[in-house]
Amino acid sequence: MKDYRLIIPNIILAALLLWSVPSWSMTFKDALGREVTLSDAPERIIPLAPSLTEILYYLGLGDNVAGVTEYSYYPPEAKEKPSVGSYIDPNIEEIITLSPDLVIGTKDGNLPNSVYLLEQAHIPVYVINPRNVRDSLSTIDEIGELCGVPEKAHQLVENLNKRLEAVQNAVASRERPLVFLQINKAPVMTVNKNTFLNDLIILAGGTNMTADEPITYPRISIEEVIRKKPDIIIISTMDMEELGEKARDEWMKWKSIPAVKNNRVYLIDSDIINRPSQRIIDGLEAMARLIHPEINWDKK
Amino acid sequence: MIERYRAKIITPSKVITLSITMLAMLVLVIVTSLVLGTADVSFKDILDIILGNTPQDDPIRLIIFRIRLPRILLAGLVGFALSLGGVVFQAILRNPLADPFVLGVSSGSAFGAVLAMILGFGFGLGIPLMSFAGALFTIYLVMMIGARNIGVESSTILLTGVIINAFFTAIIMFFISVSADDRLHTMLFWLYGDLSQSRYTQLFIIAPIVLIASIVLYGFSKDLNIITTGEENAAQLGVEVEMIKKASLIIVSLIMGLVVAFSGLIGFVGLIVPHLARMAFHSDHRLLIPVASIGGAIFLIAADTLARTIVSPSELPVGVITAFLGAPFFIILLKKRGSQWTRS
Numbered sequence A: 001m002k003d004y005r006l007i008i009p010n011i012i013l014a015a016l017l018l019w020s021v022p023s024w025s026m027t028f029k030d031a032l033g034r035e036v037t038l039s040d041a042p043e044r045i046i047p048l049a050p051s052l053t054e055i056l057y058y059l060g061l062g063d064n065v066a067g068v069t070e071y072s073y074y075p076p077e078a079k080e081k082p083s084v085g086s087y088i089d090p091n092i093e094e095i096i097t098l099s100p101d102l103v104i105g106t107k108d109g110n111l112p113n114s115v116y117l118l119e120q121a122h123i124p125v126y127v128i129n130p131r132n133v134r135d136s137l138s139t140i141d142e143i144g145e146l147c148g149v150p151e152k153a154h155q156l157v158e159n160l161n162k163r164l165e166a167v168q169n170a171v172a173s174r175e176r177p178l179v180f181l182q183i184n185k186a187p188v189m190t191v192n193k194n195t196f197l198n199d200l201i202i203l204a205g206g207t208n209m210t211a212d213e214p215i216t217y218p219r220i221s222i223e224e225v226i227r228k229k230p231d232i233i234i235i236s237t238m239d240m241e242e243l244g245e246k247a248r249d250e251w252m253k254w255k256s257i258p259a260v261k262n263n264r265v266y267l268i269d270s271d272i273i274n275r276p277s278q279r280i281i282d283g284l285e286a287m288a289r290l291i292h293p294e295i296n297w298d299k300k
Numbered sequence B: 001m002i003e004r005y006r007a008k009i010i011t012p013s014k015v016i017t018l019s020i021t022m023l024a025m026l027v028l029v030i031v032t033s034l035v036l037g038t039a040d041v042s043f044k045d046i047l048d049i050i051l052g053n054t055p056q057d058d059p060i061r062l063i064i065f066r067i068r069l070p071r072i073l074l075a076g077l078v079g080f081a082l083s084l085g086g087v088v089f090q091a092i093l094r095n096p097l098a099d100p101f102v103l104g105v106s107s108g109s110a111f112g113a114v115l116a117m118i119l120g121f122g123f124g125l126g127i128p129l130m131s132f133a134g135a136l137f138t139i140y141l142v143m144m145i146g147a148r149n150i151g152v153e154s155s156t157i158l159l160t161g162v163i164i165n166a167f168f169t170a171i172i173m174f175f176i177s178v179s180a181d182d183r184l185h186t187m188l189f190w191l192y193g194d195l196s197q198s199r200y201t202q203l204f205i206i207a208p209i210v211l212i213a214s215i216v217l218y219g220f221s222k223d224l225n226i227i228t229t230g231e232e233n234a235a236q237l238g239v240e241v242e243m244i245k246k247a248s249l250i251i252v253s254l255i256m257g258l259v260v261a262f263s264g265l266i267g268f269v270g271l272i273v274p275h276l277a278r279m280a281f282h283s284d285h286r287l288l289i290p291v292a293s294i295g296g297a298i299f300l301i302a303a304d305t306l307a308r309t310i311v312s313p314s315e316l317p318v319g320v321i322t323a324f325l326g327a328p329f330f331i332i333l334l335k336k337r338g339s340q341w342t343r344s
Helices: A004-020 A050-058 A076-080 A092-097 A111-120 A133-146 A150-171 A196-203 A222-228 A241-251 A270-274 A280-291 B012-035 B043-051 B059-092 B105-118 B126-146 B154-178 B181-192 B200-219 B221-228 B231-236 B241-263 B269-280 B285-309 B318-337
Strands: A026-029 A035-038 A045-047 A102-106 A125-128 A178-182 A232-236 A265-268
Touching: A026 A133, A045 A050, A050 A076, A050 A102, A050 A133, A092 A111, A092 B059, A102 A111, A102 A133, A111 A125, A111 B059, A125 A133, A133 A150, A133 A196, A133 A280, A150 A196, A150 A280, A178 A196, A178 A222, A196 A270, A196 A280, A232 A241, A232 A270, A232 A280, A241 A265, A265 A270, A265 A280, A270 A280, B012 B043, B012 B059, B012 B285, B043 B059, B059 B200, B059 B221, B059 B241, B059 B269, B059 B285, B105 B126, B105 B154, B105 B181, B105 B241, B126 B154, B126 B241, B154 B181, B200 B221, B200 B241, B200 B285, B221 B231, B221 B241, B221 B285, B269 B285, B269 B318, B285 B318
Parallel strands: A045 A102, A102 A125, A178 A232, A232 A265
Antiparallel strands: A026 A035
16 A cells, blocks of 8 residues: 655655756846846857957856857857857858857847847847946846856956956046057048047046047048147057058157157057957056056056 | 840730740749758758748748848849839930939938938838938939920930939948948948848838839830930820830839838949840840849849858848849850840
8 A cells, every 4th residue: 555645745845846946037138128038048149249259258158159250269269169250240040050049249230130030030139238348347247147157247247347446546646648549550540539449548547639539430640640749659450460560660750749759659459459348458457558657557 | 045036026925935934034043042041951941841841930941931031032123123224214314324323313312321320210111211212302303403494305314313423422421431330330231232131021012012113114115115216206206205204214213212222222233134135135125124124133133142152151242243243244245246225
């Protein structure tokens, strides 16, 4: 004869066990105000920008990356992942074929069309839109929560914030030299105050020479640079070191510019100042060192 | 076989046989294009989908129905309309260089679309509506400025169109050079011609209008034949030249505005496909209109298929392919046959 007395406790135990299995369904609100519901922590993620790839690897989610966009060559192992085309116009067919359970995109390029097509295929798309350096740090937090590693993300972001504040404290009482940031060699192009790079110059303790230009990415004449007398010229390397060197040589002819006279024309790796990932803090520190070499950066 | 259709007499049965042959080719090109792409799709997959053996949310089914098919159909309609517009404009302006964009309709609608993006309603039907309004405004300007008391004179209309085109292009360039990056991409994509934004709802708007326009224009085909040989002849033969010209100008501009609104600027199709059809078959408009239009659909579908497969997973602008493939092909035929521009 079977013992029926244990049936009910067993059922209760089983129910408790099932209940405690970490299955979660969470709804997130993205930068477009869309609601994105995930039934489980995503395991096949496709980031639609190199910066997003960098963030996922930083959060230790490299194995969950199912595909990447062009120029996702950091960290190097990201190059091994299947390509889904360019970040401004990703290949939707390729994305669907890779059957991701989450696609993360930025509010640039051909995004509305991509979002529409991916929604048709019932693939959740989360859109981010960092507009300054602090935004890009909170984006890392957001992605951590979205991908089921919130604690790790909080910890890393806290650390990045500390580095950001350290730079802030160091430059707080200093004078703000006039910085001309060159982002293209021919034509000479720069940035106004509505840009990410402008934020970076300010955080690094400089003043953007072209902040008040009406055009976001204005072309600027050499005459204008001579007239404004920047203290520092920083050239974003635009992927090619020689191109940056050439741009620097061009400036060296104009000794009346204080930056040239005092030999303060610098190159900076464009990847660390252009991509809103954790590496933006490397970029910030590098830029602060260029703008304020008088500070003893290594004492802490 | 080609020589047969080049014979001087055009009979209805010849038109029908040739049109059906072209339609069969069109279906073949559509099916081939459905199979080609980044994702692997076989003829069997397509057969399974037609027979209903594939579950609703199968990724291949989604790719075929939600991505490839609407895009192919849009390419077909746009190619059809561009080529039709080219045939008619070349006839009524009596100029072999005319294409459907020559009167500035394209830059007018591009101006409308870019304005929509700048003003921030570049979503939903915002861009198409503004670009359509831009096309209408342009054709109104051209007709108003170009129409003289002696009537609609071809060279005045053409010159007016070219100038208005230049003016709007300048405004667009200005907008592009002062705009911020995130909108710039949308604009540039659209200006190069972009068929990837196709939706079925758009197709339901474009298809009936293009179809009706082509039937009306086909009704003009005999008159167009006579107008091509000279307006004085035409008037003597009792053709209402002015009425036909104005009506065709407006109809073609309307469908161009519509097509540009949904696909951006795709050059070259409206110029070369009509000439290819003339050289290959006949310059009688009763034959030329159906053959060139269906030919335009085939040409643009093929070109767009190449545009999205050659550098996969990235894509090329379709205008690159239309010019790159069209030009050499065009030159070969031109050397072999002459332009066939005026009927002997």
